[in-house]
Amino acid sequence: MGSTNPQIKNFITIAYDYLRSRTDKNLIQLQRHLQILSVVNELRIFEPTSMETLEFYMCLEKFLEPSQPSSPVAWKVITLLSHISQSKTICSALRDDIKIVPVLSEYYLNSKLSKDKQLKTLNLIEKLSYRLKVVRTEAWVLKMVPELVRLGTDGNLGDDLLLPALKTLVNLCRANPPVLQCLHTVHNKKALVHKLTDMKTATINIRLLATELMFYMNSLIPVVDAELMEYILDTIFTATTDGLIESNISLLQHSADVFGELISHSSIGEHLRAYEKYGAYVERIADGLVPETPEGLVEPIMDLLCHLLHLDHPHIHPFYDCLFSKAVTWMESEVCGVAAVKVVQSLVNKNDGTVSSAHMNSIISVLKVTLKPDDAVMSAGQLHHIIAVLTLLEGLCQKDVALHLMLAVDLPPSIFSVLLNKIMNIDSNLPNGVADSFCSPSIEATSSSQRSLANISVLSVNDIKASIGEVVSQAVVIVLSVVKMLGNQNAEFMLEYSKMLNNQPVMVHLVRCERSNSSDFVSRAVCLMTEGTIPTDSLSELVRVSEEANSSQSTNGEDPRERFYRPESFQQLFSPENEKNAECMISRLRGSVDKMEIKDSALIDVMEMYEYKLAAMAHVEDALQKALTASDAMNRQIHNFLLQTRVQNDCLRGLLCRQEERLQEVLKDKADIVAGLSQVKESARQQRESFRNEKASFERQKQELKREVASLKESLDSRDEKIAKLQRQVSEANQESKTLHKLIKEEQDRFQKALDANQKLEEEMKKGRREYDDLQRENQRVEKEKTQLRDEIKELEMLVRSHEDAMSAKENELEIVTKKFTELKRIQDMIHNISSGKIGNLYEPNKS
Known part of the structure; x- marks a missing residue:
C-alpha cells in the first residue's frame, strides 16, 4: 500500500485538469496518457491497493457516466480496462470493490457503438461479470437483461455477439435470484427458449450456455x-x-x-x-x-x-x-x-473408516511443506490456502484419535509458531496511516464532482483493509485452535499454545473473529476466549479490545449494508400465473370481440378505457424506472458517505489513541522527574553530612600541624649550619672537577698526537727496503716510547675514571642536599608565615 507508479499520479492530475477545463490541449494529453497506460506490461501497478489507484479508477468511471456528453476518451478507457482486466486480481477488484459492471452496462446501453466496439465492450462486461453478486433488482439489471435477451434472439447479429451475450446473461443469472426474476419477466423470453432449443447442434461451449439458460428459464416451474x-x-x-x-x-x-x-x-x-x-x-x-x-x-x-x-x-x-x-x-x-x-x-x-497409513503419511508430508512459508511476503491466495489446509488438519484430528496422535507426534510445533508470526506480520504491515492520509488527498479537487470522486476513491481502501484483516484474524484463530487441539496429545504443543497466548496482539484477532459473520470462526474464537487459560496481561488486553469493539458498535449502530444482504424474498414483478391469467383474458376478449359487432359503442368505450389504463401503467412504469435509477444512485452515494464517515471515525479513534499514548508518556516522565527530585534531595542531605565531617577532620589536622610547625622550627636552625657546610663542599668539588676535565683534555691531545706520529711512521716504512734497518731501529725506539705512552695513558684513564666516579657521587650528594635544602626552605617559609600570623588568617574562613 505504498507509493504508486508516477504514470498513474500524472493521469489523475491530467484527468482533473480535463474535467475542470475541456480544452484541446488537455484532451490531447489525456488521450496520449491513456494510450501509454494501455500498453503497460506490469499490471501490478493497477491493483487497487492504494489511494491513488482507487482514485484512478474513479476517474475512469467518470468518463463512462451517462451524464457526461459523448467524450472522445471513453473508448480509450474501455481499451485500457480491457488491457488491465487480464489480471485476475484487478478483474475481481473491478467487479467487487470498484463495482464497474453497472457503469459499463449503462455505457453500453446509452452509447451508439459500432459492431466491433460493441463486441469488445460486451466481452469486457462478460469478463468482469463472472461471479458477480446482485443482491437486489437494480435499474441497470432491468435494462441489461432485456438487451442481452434481444442479442440472443436476434438472428441478424451472427455468432460474434451471440456468445458474449449468452455468457454475460449466464454470469448475471448464476446465483442471483433478482436477475432470474427479471429474466422471467422479459416479454420475448419465448423467443429465447426457441433460440436455445435450436442450439443443440452448435459447439459444445454454446450448447453448455444454452442448457444453463434453459435450466434458468425452467427454474421457477x-x-x-x-x-x-x-x-x-x-x-x-x-x-x-x-x-x-x-x-x-x-x-x-x-x-x-x-x-x-x-x-x-x-x-x-x-x-x-x-x-x-x-x-x-x-x-x-x-x-x-x-x-x-x-x-x-x-x-x-x-x-x-x-x-x-x-x-x-x-x-x-x-x-x-x-x-x-x-x-x-x-x-x-x-x-x-x-x-x-x-x-x-x-x-x-x-x-x-480410518484413512490408510500410506495416505496419512503423504498428507503429513504435504502439511509440513505447505505450513512452512518461505521468506517472501505472504499473499492473500497463500493465506486462503493455509486456512483451508488448517481446516483439513482440524477435521483429521476430530475424525479419529489415532490420526490425532499421529499428527501430534509427526508435526513439529515450531512450524505453527513461525506460521503465526508470518500471518500476523500481514496485519501489522497494513497501512495504519491510511486514515490520516484521507484527510489530505494527494490531488486537490476544485469542483463538487471531483471532491465526491476523491471521497469515493478514499473509501474502498478501508473496505480492502477490513477484508484482509478479517481473513488474517480467521487464520490466526484457526492456528490457535489447531495448536490447542494437537496439545491434547502432545505437551510441546501446549507450551507453544501458551507462548502464542502471551502475545497480546493475538487478542485483537480473537475479538475481531468473535464479531465476524462466520459462525465457524465465531465458535472457535469463543472457545479460545472462554477456556480460562489466557494469561493476565493478555486477558487485560482482551478486555480492552472488547470494550473498544462494544463502544464502536454502540456508536455506529446497525450497519446499513446488512439490509441489502439479508435473505429476504424478492417480490416478483410478473409471475407465470399472472401471465397465464392475462393470456386467458386476452383470448376471451378476442373471442368476444370476434362475435360482437364493431358498432357496439359500449365495447369501444371499454377498450378505450383499457388502452388508457395501459398507457397510464406505462407512464407509471417509466416513472418507477426513473425513480429506481435515482434511488440506486442515491443509495450508492449514501453508502459512500457512510464509508467516509467510518474512515473519519477511524481517523479520530487513531488520534485519540495517540493522545492517550502521549498522556501515558507524560505521566511516566512526571513520575521519573519526581523520583529524580527525591534522589537529588537525598544526595544533598548526604553532601551536607559529608561537609560537616570534613570540617571536623580539618580542625583536627590544624591542631596537629601547629604542633609539627613548632618542632620543625627547632630543627631548621641546626639544618641551616649543615647547609652552609654542604655548600662550601659543593663549591670545592666543582673546582676539582674543572681541573680534572682540563687534565683529561690535555692527555687526549697528547694521545691524538701520538696516533698521528704513528701513522706517519708507518707510511715512511713503505718508502724503501734500504731504510728498513734504520726504520727498524727507529721503530723499536718508537715502540718503546709507545709502550711508555700506553702505560701513561692507562694510568691517566684510571685517574680520569676515578675522578668521574667521585664527581658523579658528588653530584648525587649535591642533588640530595639540594632537595633537603628546598624542603627546609619551604618549612622555614611556613614557620615564618606561622610566626607572622598568616596561616591563622587562612583557616579562619573555614570556621564559618
Whole structure:
C-alpha cells in the first residue's frame, strides 16, 4: 500500500485538469496518457491497493457516466480496462470493490457503438461479470437483461455477439435470484427458449450456455422435466471431458459452475441422483489427471469433483481411493491447492473408516511443506490456502484419535509458531496511516464532482483493509485452535499454545473473529476466549479490545449494508400465473370481440378505457424506472458517505489513541522527574553530612600541624649550619672537577698526537727496503716510547675514571642536599608565615 507508479499520479492530475477545463490541449494529453497506460506490461501497478489507484479508477468511471456528453476518451478507457482486466486480481477488484459492471452496462446501453466496439465492450462486461453478486433488482439489471435477451434472439447479429451475450446473461443469472426474476419477466423470453432449443447442434461451449439458460428459464416451474435434466447433465460432463482433452480452462470452469448451480437447487435432487453415468465420466476425469496436467486445468476439475462428492452418488464410491491419491498430490499447489484440499476434506468426511497409513503419511508430508512459508511476503491466495489446509488438519484430528496422535507426534510445533508470526506480520504491515492520509488527498479537487470522486476513491481502501484483516484474524484463530487441539496429545504443543497466548496482539484477532459473520470462526474464537487459560496481561488486553469493539458498535449502530444482504424474498414483478391469467383474458376478449359487432359503442368505450389504463401503467412504469435509477444512485452515494464517515471515525479513534499514548508518556516522565527530585534531595542531605565531617577532620589536622610547625622550627636552625657546610663542599668539588676535565683534555691531545706520529711512521716504512734497518731501529725506539705512552695513558684513564666516579657521587650528594635544602626552605617559609600570623588568617574562613 505504498507509493504508486508516477504514470498513474500524472493521469489523475491530467484527468482533473480535463474535467475542470475541456480544452484541446488537455484532451490531447489525456488521450496520449491513456494510450501509454494501455500498453503497460506490469499490471501490478493497477491493483487497487492504494489511494491513488482507487482514485484512478474513479476517474475512469467518470468518463463512462451517462451524464457526461459523448467524450472522445471513453473508448480509450474501455481499451485500457480491457488491457488491465487480464489480471485476475484487478478483474475481481473491478467487479467487487470498484463495482464497474453497472457503469459499463449503462455505457453500453446509452452509447451508439459500432459492431466491433460493441463486441469488445460486451466481452469486457462478460469478463468482469463472472461471479458477480446482485443482491437486489437494480435499474441497470432491468435494462441489461432485456438487451442481452434481444442479442440472443436476434438472428441478424451472427455468432460474434451471440456468445458474449449468452455468457454475460449466464454470469448475471448464476446465483442471483433478482436477475432470474427479471429474466422471467422479459416479454420475448419465448423467443429465447426457441433460440436455445435450436442450439443443440452448435459447439459444445454454446450448447453448455444454452442448457444453463434453459435450466434458468425452467427454474421457477415446480416440476422440472427429467429429460431436460438428463440432457443438461450429458452436456456438462461432455464439456468437462472435451475441456480436459483440449486443455480449455474456461470450458472446464463453466462446467463446474453449472454443476454447482444444479447442486444448490434441492428441488432437482431426485433428477441428479437418477443420473447413472457419473461413474464413467469420473473414470475419464481421473485418467486425465496426470502429474503433467497444468495447474490451471486442475482447479476447475477439483471444483467439479467437490460438487460430485457433495452429491454422494453410489456410482462414485469405487473411485474414492483414486480421487484421494490424485487430490493429495495437488495440495501443495498455490493455484489449485485450495480446491484439492476441499476434495480431500470431502473424501475424509465421506469415508466411514480410518484413512490408510500410506495416505496419512503423504498428507503429513504435504502439511509440513505447505505450513512452512518461505521468506517472501505472504499473499492473500497463500493465506486462503493455509486456512483451508488448517481446516483439513482440524477435521483429521476430530475424525479419529489415532490420526490425532499421529499428527501430534509427526508435526513439529515450531512450524505453527513461525506460521503465526508470518500471518500476523500481514496485519501489522497494513497501512495504519491510511486514515490520516484521507484527510489530505494527494490531488486537490476544485469542483463538487471531483471532491465526491476523491471521497469515493478514499473509501474502498478501508473496505480492502477490513477484508484482509478479517481473513488474517480467521487464520490466526484457526492456528490457535489447531495448536490447542494437537496439545491434547502432545505437551510441546501446549507450551507453544501458551507462548502464542502471551502475545497480546493475538487478542485483537480473537475479538475481531468473535464479531465476524462466520459462525465457524465465531465458535472457535469463543472457545479460545472462554477456556480460562489466557494469561493476565493478555486477558487485560482482551478486555480492552472488547470494550473498544462494544463502544464502536454502540456508536455506529446497525450497519446499513446488512439490509441489502439479508435473505429476504424478492417480490416478483410478473409471475407465470399472472401471465397465464392475462393470456386467458386476452383470448376471451378476442373471442368476444370476434362475435360482437364493431358498432357496439359500449365495447369501444371499454377498450378505450383499457388502452388508457395501459398507457397510464406505462407512464407509471417509466416513472418507477426513473425513480429506481435515482434511488440506486442515491443509495450508492449514501453508502459512500457512510464509508467516509467510518474512515473519519477511524481517523479520530487513531488520534485519540495517540493522545492517550502521549498522556501515558507524560505521566511516566512526571513520575521519573519526581523520583529524580527525591534522589537529588537525598544526595544533598548526604553532601551536607559529608561537609560537616570534613570540617571536623580539618580542625583536627590544624591542631596537629601547629604542633609539627613548632618542632620543625627547632630543627631548621641546626639544618641551616649543615647547609652552609654542604655548600662550601659543593663549591670545592666543582673546582676539582674543572681541573680534572682540563687534565683529561690535555692527555687526549697528547694521545691524538701520538696516533698521528704513528701513522706517519708507518707510511715512511713503505718508502724503501734500504731504510728498513734504520726504520727498524727507529721503530723499536718508537715502540718503546709507545709502550711508555700506553702505560701513561692507562694510568691517566684510571685517574680520569676515578675522578668521574667521585664527581658523579658528588653530584648525587649535591642533588640530595639540594632537595633537603628546598624542603627546609619551604618549612622555614611556613614557620615564618606561622610566626607572622598568616596561616591563622587562612583557616579562619573555614570556621564559618
